[in-house]
Amino acid sequence: MSNLESGNANPSLSSSFVAARSNRLAVIERIWSDHSVRALFRGVAWTGGAAAIERLVGLVQAYYVARLLGIDAFGKYGLLFTTIALVSMVTGLQLGLTATVQISRYLTSRPHRAAAVMRLCEFVTLSLSVIGLVAILFAPEAIAHWLLDSPFGGQVIVAGALIALFAVAGGVQEAILQGFEEFARLSIARVVTSLLGFVLLLIMGRAGDLTSVITAIAVASIARTLLLFSLKESATRRLGLRTRMSEIIAAAPVIVEFSIPSLLISLVSGLSQWYGLLMVKQGATGFRDLAFVTVGVQWRSAVVFATTILASVAVPMMSRLLASGDTAATRRIHRLNTAANLLAAGAVVVVVLSAASHLLAAYGDEFQSGQLPFTLVVTTSLPGVYIVVLQNLFVSQGRMFEVLMQTIVQGAMQIVVYWVVVPRYGVSGFAAATLFSTFATCVVVHIWVASSDMRTC
Template sequence: MNFPIINISELKSRALNSRLINDSFWALFGNIIAKGLALVAGIIVARFLGKDTFGEYGIIRNTLMSIAVFSTFGLGYTATKYVAEYKNSNPAFLRVILKYSRNITLFVSGTMAAALLISANYFSEIVLESSHLANPLRLVALWIVFNAVTTTQIGVLAGFGDFKGMSRINTIVGIITFIFSLSLTYYFGLNGALVALLISQIVNCWLNYRLVKSNLPQRSDSVEIDKPLLKDILKFSLPVALQEALYSLTSWLISLILIKLASFGELGLYAAAMQWNTIILFVPGILRNVILSHLSEVTNIPKRHDRVLKLTLIINFLMTFIPFLIVYFLSDFIANFYGDSFVGLADIISIAVFTAIFSSMSNVYAQAFMSKGKNWLMFIIILFRNISIILLFYLLFLEFQDLKTGSYILVISNLIITAFFFFILSLIYKLKVH
């Protein structure tokens, strides 16, 4: 039997000349450093603060994320799609796309930040039942605006394909976040950790602004206003914004329910485990804009679209499965770094990182849905998924609270629903979208 001869040099040449692989490399390069430093900083911050205060830090971050995600109005992905489509076919539209994206982002995020400032007392006393968290919430309200602008800027840069420039910025911001998180948390506790978040976000926003400006074409023949384009942007962004808001709202509600049913300490355990889930997912997370950019460019070329989709599914699986194995076998070792108060963390980490595999694969299909303009269908799927997670967690907690901790039950619920909906998502894509 004759077997085909694999030409290693040819494969290497094709890989080096593949724009998708090159863009993926640069998207990952800076984030490996940034996420690695963030992980180490997160462990040290948790150790400095202790389980209960780290739980308070977790609920404040979840609150900010819930508000911040909707404050972008989905314009991160929208900007990627429209810039990728127009940068070659009609570059005159680029400036008006950026103008609309910036103005919408500032208006929505500014409104959200003002609302948090005004309602901080009510929110901390009535919702969180911890009145001492009012000032920390006010302290980082401005973070919402800078985070929203940064998200839109990243979307624009992904549309331009400047992943190398973003890699440099991520490296710088990662170092700054590490230094300020450790030093400010050590001296000022919870407030110091929150100020570090704000400082790093401001620096990120400023560096992204400079990079976006350098990518814009120097030609002056731009469109000043285009109402149909604005309508298309809003129409595309609304379901994306609702998807992101739904995800963050679910995360926040789950955190709140965990506090109400259990304690801040259980939320601290869950937040610590989800740090590792986030680390495992950093490759799929960073590649989301890369995937959307490339899928959007070939939306009307089915064979190339399918090829990109299959390749990214393989990449996402490998880039989550391998880190999962490493973290799983080192979970006991990792848990020891958090301190004596984080009892039972190893098992929770193991489940949380296994869930990341199904989440990463689902992210690929989510970008494929978006590239095809099926944003409302994706929103409906996510809505049912998130409701299912909350319901299953509540039911399992009532049934097994005497046998397992609240944080353990929560990660089990998340795993079951995430795995089930990955298969549902892939099936719907093949039957309805493909």
């Protein structure tokens, strides 16, 4: 009779199982006892929950807008928002990222420096955004004719300019709150304003034209910025942050050392994508094809939102740990950041691609013929997530010029491949070229990180 039949378990197997379980529990307890790890998970829980709701509202809103406008106007909607993002990058100088990293670095050790960087970022972004808005107001009809093939779309361009202005201003307020590690209040504000934006769209967008839709989004952007500004000022008073004009002027070199490289990174990446979209637009079914890309990008964003969540928590945390010289804790956070991002992104990609035909059908019958570009664009999120996670490590160390060089490599590859492929293969060529260049950059950045050392700040 066997041990199982006699009711006696193998004692060696039982002891091995108990020992293995004890070891696993000990590892989990050791990891969880690390204050930085607990702080990371708390921040991720708040930010992740808010971002998930925000992303869900955004996807429902996209379905609504696609049904409301139709496929061609939805393509114009996608191109307009890509352009708004590009304008926001230029006028904002990417000072939001600067604020997050610099404030988290100096908040405890040099609070006057943190306050000076905060006010500098706010002043510069507001000034540049207003200048950009005024410049656009000189010729909105001409811009509409060139970008949207619509000589009567001046109101759309003006509303889009307002979205860009308040996206920059609100983005800096959000970045400052991230630097303060005010993840709970920021998360609540993001959920409230995303729901408010959808309600405004339902009310103001009922006319069913692009102008009313963009105007509703502009009003929501203004409301979001005002709420974030209120929360930031409240946190500033609670933390007792004060500064003087001389300290703000002394902080100005941070724009050259950090913000300019950060701006160039986003600009190179944004311009290469924008160039590809303009080439797609020139095809016989340009705006229709752009609608396919817009849907793919929206669902790619659903995949990479996990990266954004974790980066908003991990980057300020790693920056703070490096400032204290704790490279071991920084490496632990980086490993957790990498594993969590890749697991989350992989799972979401599998789900999205499995349901691709149903997702496209929900936008409308005309969208179902875009399954190939949709699949390729969503797939680019996997190497894209890995690139961003690796670059988070460079960003937290302030090594922005190295990230810039990596981005230039990717942007140059994209432009060359778009120029060769898109005129012949259209929107599918655009999607395939994006996947190829992203994967190639992934390999380059991996090798770069493997050959680099960790620097304390």
